[in-house]
Amino acid sequence: MSGVRQVVGMTGDEAVAHAVKLVNPDVVAAYPITPQTIIVERYSDFVNNGEVDTSFISVESEHSAMSACVGASLTGARVFTATASAGLALMYEILYVASGMRCPIVLAVANRAFSAPINIHGECTDQLVCRDASWVSLFGESAQEAYDETILSFKIAEHPDVMLPAMFGIEGFIVTHALERVETLSKQQVEDFIPASRIVRDRFCPDENKTFGSLVLQDYYMEIKRQQEEAMQNAFKVTKDAMQEFSELSGRKMEIIEKYQLEDADYAFVSYGATAGNAKAVVNRLRAKGEKVGALKIRLFRPFPSLDIFQALSGIKAATILDRSATFGSPGSIVQTDIASALYGKEDVPSLHGYINGLGGRVLTLPEIEEVYEMSKEYNNIGMTSTTDWVGYRK
Amino acid sequence: MAEITDVRINGRGGQGAVTASRLLAEAAILEGQYVHAFPNFGPERAGAPVTSYARISPEPFYEKTEVYEPHIVVVIDPTLLDDVPVVEGLRDGGTIVVNYDGEKDTLVKHFEGVHANIYKVAGSIIATEEIGRNVPNLVMLGALIKVAKLVEIESLTKVTLNRFKGVLGEKNVVAIKRAFEEVE
Incomplete structure (x- = not known):
């Protein structure tokens, strides 16, 4: 064996x-x-x-x-x-x-x-x-x-x-x-x-x-x-x-953060866990439509890889952070606030758009992820550098 | 992009819908394919409607969502036809495989207005005759892989014999092969 x-x-x-x-x-x-x-x-x-x-x-x-x-x-x-x-x-x-x-x-x-x-x-x-x-x-x-x-x-x-x-x-x-x-x-x-x-x-x-x-x-x-x-x-x-x-x-590449089609990307998804798979699937769909987008997956959450994330997101215009966790009254979603701290004061960093989603097994579908991607671009276009939304729930 | 097939199995608690999706996926893995197969977990009880899923592709894929728009629906229990919207989310031009011992025309009429390829096999009769019990979950896979060609029958029989040792496995294989021949 x-x-x-x-x-x-x-x-x-x-x-x-x-x-x-x-x-x-x-x-x-x-x-x-x-x-x-x-x-x-x-x-x-x-x-x-x-x-x-x-x-x-x-x-x-x-x-x-x-x-x-x-x-x-x-x-x-x-x-x-x-x-x-x-x-x-x-x-x-x-x-x-x-x-x-x-x-x-x-x-x-x-x-x-x-x-x-x-x-x-x-x-x-x-x-x-x-x-x-x-x-x-x-x-x-x-x-x-x-x-x-x-x-x-x-x-x-x-x-x-x-x-x-x-x-x-x-x-x-x-x-x-x-x-x-x-x-x-x-x-x-x-x-x-x-x-x-x-x-x-x-x-x-x-x-x-x-x-x-x-x-x-x-x-x-x-x-x-x-x-x-x-x-x-x-x-x-x-x-x-x-x-x-x-x-x-x-024989399987393993890194503290995984970069998927980020090299020439203008926009990025940031996620962790199973959501990262969905983000990559959406990257494939958006790339087929000509969007210059990639995905960053966080595997190591503590210690938080601040420098690696800064380097990976450097030059990106807007980051869509898919956060499958709940926090209340916070300045942003849980992982978003960590990323914001990691990037604060640095140049050439993306606007950060956190999305609290997928609570209690709710699924943010691939079309819904495409929608939040468009939201992030829109926020970025109008000059909003930091936003947090709940998505994928009945309003 | 990877060519993905999403299969939903509609059954009732205790009929082996979860085992069916698992063995279908194991057969696909045996062939070097890529899978994500899982049950829909909720407050299930014996006899209550349940669903399980198998997402299969010859190429690697990343999707980790539930299955809302299956390409194929397999109905293990014919009594579900009147209780559950088994074609919910089924893709236009998709495939339905039903355990049904009546006339095919009657079944086709039941799905009037649904644009899909409809197949039936007398799964309960086959299971009862060949296995000795009305447990048609793997029988229905025999019918499924005949019409949808997701995996080779040899792969399915191999994982079946691996899961069910001895006579039970052999009986299931006989029933799978019969459904493979008799599906219409």
Whole structure:
């Protein structure tokens, strides 16, 4: 099998489960929630069948799941979990504990809308609002990217210059439950990419007297937080290098941002996750009509690739930012405000037009995306440099 | 641009519409084609109308939307004809394949005014006779690939035997082949 590239039909969730199987982490602690459930369900099959030697810890909530992950990680274990929506929100408190204690846990998020009203479908707000928790954060467009980012996330998180947890998201149902072709890797390829076990500088073990998670007040708290920021800055280079190495390993080009037909473009779409696929499909339609348009896909959301995005959008007239997330009373959509910060004060940058869309599984269709593209051009023509609209809802 | 075919499968909860779209997509992957196949998730219950989708192309494609304008509609349960607008969104000149054991003229009359290629096969009868149960989901795929040629029958039988081991798989293959021959 080693070195043989196979193509298999898998859903996004199945792709994650199979990729985790190749990694064979020491501990998986999880609580089921739609549309993530299949990930841990499949993985528990692997455990039950003896295909992996992971300790699978069933817990009573996501708060406990992440707490168990932190405990396991502190012993030096390689740890994985998965969640979505309300589950991620319930983990929120412990997300900060995981990053503050420098636990390189890997978390798969099946991006799903928040209640209320209760809804199980795709939307990326759940993951985006974890932006300040000091977690490396990636988005994937397809089952293939879900597979790849699963393996990649361990590499980034456990790197000695990073040692921060990492999450990656795929949208509920349209990716998690959709069957696509996935090029798989061999066990040997994964073992060559990530070490068989974590490199551990310090760990909790029964025969040594150590304290983890002690009280730190005015004297040292801020220094510890600053170290997290430095680790997050290191994660840029580590992610870039890891993606480069993964590209060579897999034969699939992987970059922190993906540029599609941007070279000669006057206008651009900016998006992430499954929406990026639709943006590229619309680029093809618009190019056929003679429009000079391209698409930028953000794969790495934290640390935010400000410089790369500035360079990619430099010379573009107007950017249409398709943001599948909800925010209220904000100066712009979530990713739009980050891009605005990244471009502020720089010359030769596009006007930014954010569109909050696709909430709760609503689909912004390709013709609708063409319409918002025209809106952006119109805004740009009349000199508006920053706009934010909600689109694709009943008025 | 990639030549994409969008297929919608209309069935009822428990009839295997989701399995059908999945196996159709797996057969396409086996042939090196590109797919995006998924169910329409909602509050489904056994017997309630459900839909599943398969988007198939010989070339890579980027679309990640739901299917609103299918090229092909497959109706697994004939009782849906009176309950559900099965031709909703169907492209002009598209294809409908229905599990139907009555006269073809009667079926064509049912779709009067719809500009589409209409096919029928007695899927429930075939399933009952060949599989021993009225589970016509894969039977309907046999009819579909005869009229729409999305995948080769060998690919479909291969993924069917892979999914359903032993006698059940073999019976399904017999039923698929019969539907492939009998669709009209």
